Amino acid sequence: MPNVYKFPSLISVLALSAAVALVACSKRQETPSPVRAVRTELVTVGSAGGRHEFAAEVRARTESRLGFRVAGKLVQRRVNLGDTVKAGQVLAQLDPQDLKLAQDVASANQAAAQANYDLNLADYKRARDLHDQGFVSGADLERRTTALKAAQSQLGQARVQTRVQRNQAGYAVLQADMGGVVTSVEAEPGGIVGAGQTIVRVAQDGPRDVVFSVPEDRVSLFREAAGVAGALKVRLWGGDETLFDAKLREVSAAADSSTRTFQVKAELKSGVAKLGQTATVLLDLPKQADVIKLPLSAVFEFQGKSSVWLLDPKTMTVNTQTVQVLHADGNEVVVAGGLHAGQELVTAGAHVLTPGQKVKRYELTERAAAAASAATR
Numbered sequence: 001m002p003n004v005y006k007f008p009s010l011i012s013v014l015a016l017s018a019a020v021a022l023v024a025c026s027k028r029q030e031t032p033s034p035v036r037a038v039r040t041e042l043v044t045v046g047s048a049g050g051r052h053e054f055a056a057e058v059r060a061r062t063e064s065r066l067g068f069r070v071a072g073k074l075v076q077r078r079v080n081l082g083d084t085v086k087a088g089q090v091l092a093q094l095d096p097q098d099l100k101l102a103q104d105v106a107s108a109n110q111a112a113a114q115a116n117y118d119l120n121l122a123d124y125k126r127a128r129d130l131h132d133q134g135f136v137s138g139a140d141l142e143r144r145t146t147a148l149k150a151a152q153s154q155l156g157q158a159r160v161q162t163r164v165q166r167n168q169a170g171y172a173v174l175q176a177d178m179g180g181v182v183t184s185v186e187a188e189p190g191g192i193v194g195a196g197q198t199i200v201r202v203a204q205d206g207p208r209d210v211v212f213s214v215p216e217d218r219v220s221l222f223r224e225a226a227g228v229a230g231a232l233k234v235r236l237w238g239g240d241e242t243l244f245d246a247k248l249r250e251v252s253a254a255a256d257s258s259t260r261t262f263q264v265k266a267e268l269k270s271g272v273a274k275l276g277q278t279a280t281v282l283l284d285l286p287k288q289a290d291v292i293k294l295p296l297s298a299v300f301e302f303q304g305k306s307s308v309w310l311l312d313p314k315t316m317t318v319n320t321q322t323v324q325v326l327h328a329d330g331n332e333v334v335v336a337g338g339l340h341a342g343q344e345l346v347t348a349g350a351h352v353l354t355p356g357q358k359v360k361r362y363e364l365t366e367r368a369a370a371a372a373s374a375a376t377r
Contacts, residue, residue: 039348056212060203
């Protein structure tokens with residue numbers, strides 16, 4: 001009998017232990033969020049300028065696509081990529097055989113028209129003399145006069161056609177209109193080319209432009225700033241750090257369909273730039289007073305808007321504040337609105353914060369401060 005009561009007693013003990021454990025778990029409190037250490041600074045009002053830089057390429061002001069004015073077989077090309085050409089220099093030549101035959105046909109037609117005109121002229125003169133003597137009627141003289149005018153018109157047409165065919169034969173030789181440099185070759189000897197098809201491209205001697213692209217949202221700002229004398233500078237790559245003056249010459253009326261940028265051309269006043277050379281265009285923005293500049297690390301995107309963390313010194317908590325970013329100025333951003341002088345904001349550690357989170361100001365230890373000071377020397 002004693003063994004009968006041992007088993008229920010064991011069950012009671014286990015049940016009681018489980019109940020105690022559940023009560024203990026229910027009374028456990030959640031772990032509080034850690035207090036983050038952040039760097040902060042006070043908002044101050046000052047002045048800001050800034051500089052924009054754009055990658056550019058030096059190009060000729062005028063670049064001609066040269067081609068034959070007639071179709072034919074290309075038998076010779078006398079220039080190659082990078083060659084310097086002079087005005088009147090022969091660049092390429094077509095097979096002139098068919099063009100010369102057409103010129104011969106036009107010359108023969110002119111000779112026939114000339115003979116017909118001479119015959120009608122002699123006939124008219126005889127009829128006129130006979131008409132004066134009363135042997136030929138007025139109607140007959142009128143018919144000969146009309147035939148003479150028709151023969152004269154045919155002769156004029158034949159002469160014009162001969163000149164046209166002579167010009168066509170001359171078009172078998174492609175010559176440079178102006179001096180320059182060959183920047184592209186688009187046809188090889190032996191191929192059949194059409195009238196107007198580009199054979200070579202020649203960058204003409206003369207003024208040079210720097211060509212670059214400006215973002216769509218900066219076009220109006222660029223136009224305004226570039227209009228100030230001396231605001232636009234060019235630094236050529238592969239050389240020293242010399243800055244050359246440039247003048248805004250042209251801004252594309254429409255954005256590029258792929259990049260959504262506007263092509264800009266600026267006249268390079270210096271003659272040291274080489275064709276095709278890479279350059280950097282620098283645009284100094286006008287100085288702006290009463291603006292707020294913040295470190296780049298202080299600004300982040302929150303719910304699709306540029307924001308900063310503002311510190312409440314009484315509660316030592318942070319909350320977001322939307323700001324309007326005007327433009328970048330080196331490692332800082334210029335803020336147009338959303339802040340005022342005297343506010344304290346977080347400049348480092350913004351990526352780990354949440355609204356309402358408690359923080360503490362980060363303080364360097366003496367050892368860390370000494371190391372930071374030595375690193376900046």
